[in-house]
Amino acid sequence: MNHEENKIMAHRQHVKYFMRFLNILPSSLSSHDTTRVTIAYFSVSGLDVLGAISSVSLDLRTRIIEWIYRLQVHPDKNNGDMSMCGFQGSSTINIDLDPPNNHYRCGHLAMTYTGLCILLAMGDDLSRVNRKALVAGVKALQTEEGNFAATLSGCESDMRFVYCAACVSYILNDWSGFNIEKATDYIIKSIGYDYGIAQCPELESHGGTTFCALATLSLTNQLHKLSEQQVEGLKRWLLFRQVDGFQGRPNKPVDTCYSFWVGASLKILDMLQYSNYGANRRYVYETQDTVVGGFSKWPDTCTDPMHTYLGLAGLSLIGESGLLEIEPTLNITKRAYEHLKSLHAKWDNEDLHVL
Amino acid sequence: MSDSGDSDVAWTYYKDRPEWNDVTPVPEDEGPNLVVVIAHSEKFVDVYDYFRAVLQNNEKSERALHLTKDAVELNPANYTVWQYRRDLLKALGTDLRSELDYVELVIKNSPKNYQVWHHRRVLVEWLQDPSQELELTGDALMQDPKNYHAWQHRQWAIKTFGLYEKEMDFVDNLITDDVRNNSAWNQRYFIVNNHLGWSDLNVQREICYTLEKIKFIKNNESAWNYLKGVLIHDKRGLSGNAVVTSFCEELYKNKCRSPYLLAFIIDICDEAIKKGETNCLHNATRAVELCQALATKYDKIRSKYWNYMCEKFKKAQQEEENNKEKAANMDE
Ligand SMILES: [Zn+2]
Numbered sequence: 001m002n003h004e005e006n007k008i009m010a011h012r013q014h015v016k017y018f019m020r021f022l023n024i025l026p027s028s029l030s031s032h033d034t035t036r037v038t039i040a041y042f043s044v045s046g047l048d049v050l051g052a053i054s055s056v057s058l059d060l061r062t063r064i065i066e067w068i069y070r071l072q073v074h075p076d077k078n079n080g081d082m083s084m085c086g087f088q089g090s091s092t093i094n095i096d097l098d099p100p101n102n103h104y105r106c107g108h109l110a111m112t113y114t115g116l117c118i119l120l121a122m123g124d125d126l127s128r129v130n131r132k133a134l135v136a137g138v139k140a141l142q143t144e145e146g147n148f149a150a151t152l153s154g155c156e157s158d159m160r161f162v163y164c165a166a167c168v169s170y171i172l173n174d175w176s177g178f179n180i181e182k183a184t185d186y187i188i189k190s191i192g193y194d195y196g197i198a199q200c201p202e203l204e205s206h207g208g209t210t211f212c213a214l215a216t217l218s219l220t221n222q223l224h225k226l227s228e229q230q231v232e233g234l235k236r237w238l239l240f241r242q243v244d245g246f247q248g249r250p251n252k253p254v255d256t257c258y259s260f261w262v263g264a265s266l267k268i269l270d271m272l273q274y275s276n277y278g279a280n281r282r283y284v285y286e287t288q289d290t291v292v293g294g295f296s297k298w299p300d301t302c303t304d305p306m307h308t309y310l311g312l313a314g315l316s317l318i319g320e321s322g323l324l325e326i327e328p329t330l331n332i333t334k335r336a337y338e339h340l341k342s343l344h345a346k347w348d349n350e351d352l353h354v355l
Numbered sequence: 356m357s358d359s360g361d362s363d364v365a366w367t368y369y370k371d372r373p374e375w376n377d378v379t380p381v382p383e384d385e386g387p388n389l390v391v392v393i394a395h396s397e398k399f400v401d402v403y404d405y406f407r408a409v410l411q412n413n414e415k416s417e418r419a420l421h422l423t424k425d426a427v428e429l430n431p432a433n434y435t436v437w438q439y440r441r442d443l444l445k446a447l448g449t450d451l452r453s454e455l456d457y458v459e460l461v462i463k464n465s466p467k468n469y470q471v472w473h474h475r476r477v478l479v480e481w482l483q484d485p486s487q488e489l490e491l492t493g494d495a496l497m498q499d500p501k502n503y504h505a506w507q508h509r510q511w512a513i514k515t516f517g518l519y520e521k522e523m524d525f526v527d528n529l530i531t532d533d534v535r536n537n538s539a540w541n542q543r544y545f546i547v548n549n550h551l552g553w554s555d556l557n558v559q560r561e562i563c564y565t566l567e568k569i570k571f572i573k574n575n576e577s578a579w580n581y582l583k584g585v586l587i588h589d590k591r592g593l594s595g596n597a598v599v600t601s602f603c604e605e606l607y608k609n610k611c612r613s614p615y616l617l618a619f620i621i622d623i624c625d626e627a628i629k630k631g632e633t634n635c636l637h638n639a640t641r642a643v644e645l646c647q648a649l650a651t652k653y654d655k656i657r658s659k660y661w662n663y664m665c666e667k668f669k670k671a672q673q674e675e676e677n678n679k680e681k682a683a684n685m686d687e
Contacts, residue, residue, distance in 0.1 A: 022391060026394055030395055030396070063390050064390050092403065093410070093435050095381060095407055104439065154441060194583070204506065204537060252501065
């Protein structure tokens, strides 16, 4: 590949790339069948960061919004139980089920979070979101340990879903389903001897889970719970992840997505400006496919929507021109974030009227 | 895992199987708005149409159990299918040992899938038998010594069932194979922290072990991080362990300029400043010099960070000099 040419953003190709994913995917992606909402999130947020949300036609926008709302799980008609509320990731199990199997049709925290992000990016006012029910759904998933499971029906619990639960609570402006003290405790217990943060206590520090943990502390206003030593240690650990691009763990290969995970973590700690933008930028561009669009994790490998979005988001963090600014904690554009803030103000007003 | 689709010739669709003709398949209801549609193979559609029917009918049968096998083969990430399979195993009283063998096979094919490891964990909990877990995760770590899922499962099994006995040997081997394997160093910390304990003797032994490895390869962040981790448990701190400080100074004298060594000496200086125990080797002036050397020569990619650190130490350096002046004035 011509490396000179590859330093330029293939803007038009990336827009087309995301548009393709919003329409139809090949059968080789069958293993993403239950998490289609996340693919839609990467595509919609990707278009947003490219400043191309207006290239989504009104018809497609409506289709996406209606599709997301159809995946919302509502309270049990018979007993009002809300523990399974949230968004599903696809219509695979979007069927009516009688007890005792009705819990199989349940929300998934990552889908609820990314589903809400899609609605925000599309400019929806969240008026059809059953906020109370979603918050109850979040509450049902927090464990004794303080972390969260992804779903009611038989899923692991870890740092990823702590983050998703925090995002959902933040977006809905309601923390009654999220025990902040317990979650903070879990996060602090997951800090390693090298000051990075792991998926669970004592596991190896990891760039992705460090992001989840720091973003949660930021969204819950708990960053001050970290000691000075922990903060300085985290800064060091995160900055040491830079090789040219960023790696996720010491002595692992560099990967495009960590330009976001580690970059956003540094941004949250107000330290991103101490990293090397030039080398970071060069690496991410090396993973760009200028012909059909998209970014991959390594140069000359297969692109995917996740690495494409995170590559762009990582570039946006370091001020790449032609990209919209990213709100690092929620991982949506500032534009979508401002829209959320206006909704919060509206909800506050409505609450006042009720009083 | 990709969908094997039309490649296996002997495949019969569920809709063509006489033993299933009492069941009406339930197609996926996508609704009127098609977005992010996956063009599934006909086989995928067929299997999942029958899975939905079984779930809706709450059918608990051997044939349903078999169907879940086909369904997870097409998509091992479908957590609902796995959960229903567990319900079936319970309802049918299936031999869980054969299920352990089965999931082992699936793990071998999809070693980085969250759902399969979760299934494994639930089975081990049900059986209260962790006797195969070290071998299973050991095999997965042979394929990929940094597989996060395998390490997570292994730590869980060890912690839950107290399987620490031979773990240090396992870790030793991995570190010998690849001294840069950060996951193995992390596991080492896990064993000492939970099992051996941080007695003075153990701290000293871990320090010696780590210094040996650093001697061998100096530019290895994993070993340096572990060294700092061990020293958390040394009452004398980073700066108080003579073995460590003299080792570092020896390396420095022998022209080693690994960023990890220099950063480590900076941390020793930092601690000495904070404790008010600076000396001729470890003080703010030295820290400033090292930060500058890193910024301009030995760790240029992080030059901004080292300059930022340098500014902090310059403040401390100013204070040091003020104190010296004060002391000199007093002597006069
Ligand atoms: Zn990646």
